[in-house]
Each structure stands twice: as C-alpha cells, then as structure tokens.
Amino acid sequence: MSDGLTHAAWSDALREGALLGGACDDCGATVGTPKAACPHCGARGLEPVELPTAGTVYTETTVEVPPEGIDERGYRVAVVDLGAARVLGRLDGAAEIGDAVALAGHVEDEQGYVVPRFEPA
Amino acid sequence: MPRAAVVGAGMTEFGIHDIPLEELFAEAAFGALDDAGAEPADVEALYFGNAMSGQAENTTHLGPKVATHAGMAGIPVQRFEDACATSANAFKNAVAAVEAGVHDAVLVGGVERCTPETGRDTAAMTRVFASASHRQYEQPAGLTFPGVFALLTKRHMYEHGTTEEQLAHVAVKNHGHGALNPRAHFGKEVTVEEVLDGPVVADPFRLMDCCPFSDGASAVVVVSDELADSYDAPVDVTGVGHATDVVPIADKPTPHVTQAARDAAEEAYEQAGVSADDVDFAEVHDCFTGAEVLASEALGLVADGEGGPAAATGRTARDGDVPINPSGGLKAKGHPIGATGTAQVVELTEQLRGEAGARQLPDADRAVAHNLGGDAATTVVSVMEVRG
Ligand SMILES: [Zn+2]
Numbered sequence: 277m278s279d280g281l282t283h284a285a286w287s288d289a290l291r292e293g294a295l296l297g298g299a300c301d302d303c304g305a306t307v308g309t310p311k312a313a314c315p316h317c318g319a320r321g322l323e324p325v326e327l328p329t330a331g332t333v334y335t336e337t338t339v340e341v342p343p344e345g346i347d348e349r350g351y352r353v354a355v356v357d358l359g360a361a362r363v364l365g366r367l368d369g370a371a372e373i374g375d376a377v378a379l380a381g382h383v384e385d386e387q388g389y390v391v392p393r394f395e396p397a
Numbered sequence: 398m399p400r401a402a403v404v405g406a407g408m409t410e411f412g413i414h415d416i417p418l419e420e421l422f423a424e425a426a427f428g429a430l431d432d433a434g435a436e437p438a439d440v441e442a443l444y445f446g447n448a449m450s451g452q453a454e455n456t457t458h459l460g461p462k463v464a465t466h467a468g469m470a471g472i473p474v475q476r477f478e479d480a481c482a483t484s485a486n487a488f489k490n491a492v493a494a495v496e497a498g499v500h501d502a503v504l505v506g507g508v509e510r511c512t513p514e515t516g517r518d519t520a521a522m523t524r525v526f527a528s529a530s531h532r533q534y535e536q537p538a539g540l541t542f543p544g545v546f547a548l549l550t551k552r553h554m555y556e557h558g559t560t561e562e563q564l565a566h567v568a569v570k571n572h573g574h575g576a577l578n579p580r581a582h583f584g585k586e587v588t589v590e591e592v593l594d595g596p597v598v599a600d601p602f603r604l605m606d607c608c609p610f611s612d613g614a615s616a617v618v619v620v621s622d623e624l625a626d627s628y629d630a631p632v633d634v635t636g637v638g639h640a641t642d643v644v645p646i647a648d649k650p651t652p653h654v655t656q657a658a659r660d661a662a663e664e665a666y667e668q669a670g671v672s673a674d675d676v677d678f679a680e681v682h683d684c685f686t687g688a689e690v691l692a693s694e695a696l697g698l699v700a701d702g703e704g705g706p707a708a709a710t711g712r713t714a715r716d717g718d719v720p721i722n723p724s725g726g727l728k729a730k731g732h733p734i735g736a737t738g739t740a741q742v743v744e745l746t747e748q749l750r751g752e753a754g755a756r757q758l759p760d761a762d763r764a765v766a767h768n769l770g771g772d773a774a775t776t777v778v779s780v781m782e783v784r785g
Binding site for chain 2: 283307311315335336337338339341343363373374389391
C-alpha cells in the first residue's frame, strides 16, 4: 500500500508538466485528483500513477460572467478525458466535445492553487 | 404508514428583502405556525438551514439568533449547510426525528439573502456560490455555478441531442408558472426568442436560463404520524431519500446522469411504495434550465434523453402529463439558497391540500420534491401525499 497522492504532490507534478492520478488496486478505478481512499470501493492508499497528458474534451463551457477576483471574460473550462481518468482545467483554443487536446501548462489562482491548462492537440 | 406529516407551511415572497435574516425567517416561521394553528411553545426543536450567511453577511451561529427572534429560545436548534440542498437536508433530519420519536413536533425551515440589492454584488456572490465547487481542483479554473451546470448540460446535449431551444422552453414554462404565483421573484412571462436573445452567462446558458439571486425564507411544521390528525390539514410525508456523489465533477463516472438524484429517488420511492409513474407532479431543482432536464430524467418522470423534448412539447407544463415546477421553480419563483428546499415542501403541501390558488393543479394526490446541492453531489428527494 502506498502513502497515496497528496495535493502538494499533484500540484508539484502539474507545475512540471505531468498529471498524476490515483489508481485503486482493489477495484481497478483510477481518479484524476488525490483521494485518501477510493471513492468507489473505500480502499485506502491509492497508488499514484502518471496519467496521459493528452486526451479528448469530455465537456466544456465558456464562462462569460466570472467570479470576483477574475477580470477576464470568455475563458473556457473543460473536463478532459485522459482514458483512465478525467481532469478539469482551462481550455484555450477552439476544441469542442470529442476533440483532441493536450496539456499545455497550468493556471494559478491568488492562493497559489493550480489546475491544468489544455490546448488543441 | 407515513413517516411524518406536514401540518403547517409558510414562506415569504422570494425577491428583495432589505431586512435582517432573523426578521426574514420569523415571517416564514410565523406563517408556518399560524397555518398549523400552533404556537412557538408547541415546537420541540428547530431544524434550520442557511448556506452562506458567514461568507455573505458575516453572521454565524444563526440557529439561536433566529430561534430567539421567533420566540423559540431554549429549544435545540440544529443548523444545516449543504449548498442549495440545505433546507431539504434539514427536512430529511426532521422527518427522521419525529418518526423515531425523538420529537413529536418540530419546525423546519431556511433563510438566505443573495440579492445584489441587499448584499454583495454579482461578482462577489458568484464567487461565494462557487465555493461549493472543489477549492483545489475546480475553483482555480474560474469555474462558476452556471459553469458547473453548463458542463453537465453540454454533455447531456452531446449524448442526447438536447438543444438550446429546448432549454429555453424550460425557462418559458417556469416563467409562465411563476406568473401565477404571487410569491414568485419573477412574475412575468417570457418567450423562447427572448431567452435565446439573452446574453451568455456560461454557454449554453443565457441570462434567462439561470435562476435569480433571491432573498427569502420558508418553513414547515413537521409532526409525527400519531399527532397529525390533531391538526386541521396534515399532508403525509411517505418517503425521503438522500444520497451523495463523487466530487469533483471530473471524478464522477457519468456527471450528467446526476447519480445522487437517481439514488435518492429510488430510496424515496421505495419508502413510499410507489414508482415515478405514480407521481402527479414534481418540484425540481431548476437552478438552470439544464438542471430541470437532468432532474426530470433522474426522477424517472421522463425517459433518459427525453427531458428536453418533454419541455418543448409541453409535457412538463401545468396542463401536461407530468407537470414540473408549478410554483415557477427556482427559475421564476426564485432561489434564496437555504430557503429553497423547504419552499418546495411548501408548494407540495399547498398543492396537495388543494390550496394553491390560481396555480392549483387538478388531481394532485402525490408529489415529489427534488432539491440538489453543489455540483449535484447532494440530492434529497421527498415524496408527499394527500393524507390517507
Ligand atoms: Zn476502489
């Protein structure tokens, strides 16, 4: 059993261009963000695994009314299907659902939290 | 046998209320007590919902504050926060408490103030609402709540061919229903063209696909089955289901099916001994037009993929075969977050008593309320029936 995947490790990997997920030895599920236990079967110690950095758009939207703290409008947010797992991030460019995209960096908020940024592949 | 009964129901108008939360809640609480013919002294506990007062108004520990203001200091108050499902969660726990004999009669309700006129501006409230999305894995992307439901709805559109015009029909229908409801935030009818001409908030949602920021309060008196017949107009609660789903959205196996709603509905129907076919009407959580489409399918009221066409062809209108949101829903009635769940119970109570006035549905004997929280990761489904 591993010590599992933490937010810090996930974020450090993302800053270096890698996407980490957690794989469950018990039920075979893989999740795209750190969990202390498998959301599907409860097994602890998900094995950190490197996820592909390319995939397809699972769903997306363009946000025209942003929250306080974000000045730009018309930015896109997408859930990207990487095969074993999905992750949410920003999407720059014209990709629609089903189109191929690849990790192109990250965006960081005012508290230093990062999420992936994707572009058309 | 019913699990409990609602014997009193009250709510404020939903809209703009420039008064403290305590005053706003007391108006709904007194409405419920007066409707039941009960006094504050008859209430053994308060199950209270408020989602965001700490963030939005810098007031916390609201339970004893609202209880004191409404003449109920001394009784135990439990406060619930479950994003938009806040007061349905309070209702679920109140029903369980009277069923188990912990209490015989309780007050359940919620209050919230969200309007820019009485509090924070749209950008600030958009940020407060976004706190229900994952802090580390969603918020940094700039995801808003219209954005959350846009992600779910666009996948539904991709899978089933749901169109923006069908979504607009949900707004048109609920505005039409709301025009018959004197307590609705929006009382005017709109057209499909007006909805489709509105500015985009988060595509596919335009302004009129979105519920408003509202202020308001709602409350109901819940009593045990044994006590119900000592009140004038009891309505039975025969099932309450409550389920959660994985957070964040990206880790949900199939986000647009809103699995928590399906699980909660199955539980509620099983308790009540009914199926979706037995439901005469529903109040569902239409924070956005797409959310009503997803809810109508999750509750089994229409087949998967038929939610959009059902709205467009009038099946879910007041005179359709599966009326949805006769109150106007969140879309037109309004959505003061912590008050929404029990406001649905108020609508079910009034309709099932035959006291809904201009918006009264014919032959309403059994109804379902669907109140979801966050990215649909919490859903409470309640079945209520004319007392047998
Ligand atoms: Zn597992």
